[in-house]
Amino acid sequence: MPGLTASGRAKLIVALAAGSLVCTAGPAYANKPVPGEAKPANGPQGGADDQGGLSASVSNIQLSYPSGGGGGGKKGNLGTVDPNWKPPACWYEPALSPEQLKRFVDTDSGGDVGIHESWWGKGLWTDHYRDGKPAENFDMHSPKNSTAEGYKNYNLGKDGYFWRGVAPDPMASDSWDCGRIMFWVDAGEVPDDPNSPTPKTLAEYAYNKVEVPDTKVELKPEGKSTVNLPTWVWLDKGTFKDVKVRAELPNTDLWAETTAKPVALHLEPGTDDAEVYPASGDCQINDDGSIGTPYTKGNADKTPPCGIRYLRATNGTPYQLSASITWQISWEGSDGSRGDLPDGTFETTQDMNVQEIQSINR
Numbered sequence: 001m002p003g004l005t006a007s008g009r010a011k012l013i014v015a016l017a018a019g020s021l022v023c024t025a026g027p028a029y030a031n032k033p034v035p036g037e038a039k040p041a042n043g044p045q046g047g048a049d050d051q052g053g054l055s056a057s058v059s060n061i062q063l064s065y066p067s068g069g070g071g072g073g074k075k076g077n078l079g080t081v082d083p084n085w086k087p088p089a090c091w092y093e094p095a096l097s098p099e100q101l102k103r104f105v106d107t108d109s110g111g112d113v114g115i116h117e118s119w120w121g122k123g124l125w126t127d128h129y130r131d132g133k134p135a136e137n138f139d140m141h142s143p144k145n146s147t148a149e150g151y152k153n154y155n156l157g158k159d160g161y162f163w164r165g166v167a168p169d170p171m172a173s174d175s176w177d178c179g180r181i182m183f184w185v186d187a188g189e190v191p192d193d194p195n196s197p198t199p200k201t202l203a204e205y206a207y208n209k210v211e212v213p214d215t216k217v218e219l220k221p222e223g224k225s226t227v228n229l230p231t232w233v234w235l236d237k238g239t240f241k242d243v244k245v246r247a248e249l250p251n252t253d254l255w256a257e258t259t260a261k262p263v264a265l266h267l268e269p270g271t272d273d274a275e276v277y278p279a280s281g282d283c284q285i286n287d288d289g290s291i292g293t294p295y296t297k298g299n300a301d302k303t304p305p306c307g308i309r310y311l312r313a314t315n316g317t318p319y320q321l322s323a324s325i326t327w328q329i330s331w332e333g334s335d336g337s338r339g340d341l342p343d344g345t346f347e348t349t350q351d352m353n354v355q356e357i358q359s360i361n362r
Contacts, residue, residue: 308321
């Protein structure tokens with residue numbers, strides 16, 4: 001459809017797939033776009049301005065790294081070892097104060113009033129948030145809550161915030177669980193809704209924001225091995241440290257800290273013509289943060305505690321040695337709650353050339 005932004009097209013596709021163009025009964029607005037219609041390209045982009053932003057795909061959750069994750073070098077995000085686990089699809093959070101909402105309506109008034117509904121045109125906003133007219137909640141899972149009562153003069157003079165649904169991926173089917181349009185919550189309170197944020201919500205959000213270092217391991221011999229002789233693999237102590245991510249939701253007292261602790265290195269030699277040590281390919285991380293044992297002269301014909309023995313030469317095309325660190329994930333929250341999340345992994349590869357020469361002279 002011409003003129004739609006990428007996010008608008010995504011919303012419209014979801015709306016069509018769910019049959020959302022069949023509107024429920026409620027007040028009619030001559031200039032109201034159908035649910036899923038895109039906002040103008042110059043609308044607020046969420047979290048980027050002092051109004052709190054009005055993009056339902058961008059959260060206002062603030063992240064910091066009390067330990068790890070802030071150093072230089074190549075870093076990446078964890079992948080979970082549990083294929084069935086996924087972070088929250090949506091939640092509600094504070095978006096605008098009364099003053100911010102009024103300023104937004106007076107100066108822009110184009111943005112996401114809900115995850116699957118965008119309003120542009122000043123009349124939509126003034127009707128509901130200034131003049132008290134009811135509006136439709138675009139919530140397919142809660143038809144009894146399909147009508148939202150309006151507000152008088154943006155609730156100016158009251159202490160609190162207008163909350164709105166957030167979905168990192170509006171295409172996710174579960175994002176329809178947060179279908180309410182922006183609604184009022186008094187200061188210091190959290191709405192009575194199954195999709196209100198909790199410390200665990202923040203911990204799971206932070207899971208995908210954990211940044212861990214590259215996993216390039218030390219090898220002896222480095223980058224080139226010899227058929228039938230073991231290659232020693234190790235990492236010096238302190239190479240991998242705990243990474244802690246703190247997620248805080250502004251204008252609430254909610255926070256959580258998610259900690260990733262490195263616990264094991266897994267090796268994949270890149271060919272079936274190889275043996276790994278130990279046989280599982282899992283090298284445990286020592287108490288001092290090191291992995292394996294450094295190679296020393298005279299150990300060429302010994303079996304390393306962590307390593308690989310290649311059985312066939314590469315003949316010009318190097319094997320892709322894969323090294324992945326397993327990270328154990330735990331969290332604690334502002335209300336004293338705590339728990340564990342699925343282990344995470346981060347994998348890198350490096351070239352391994354294997355020659356035919358049978359020698360232990362290193």
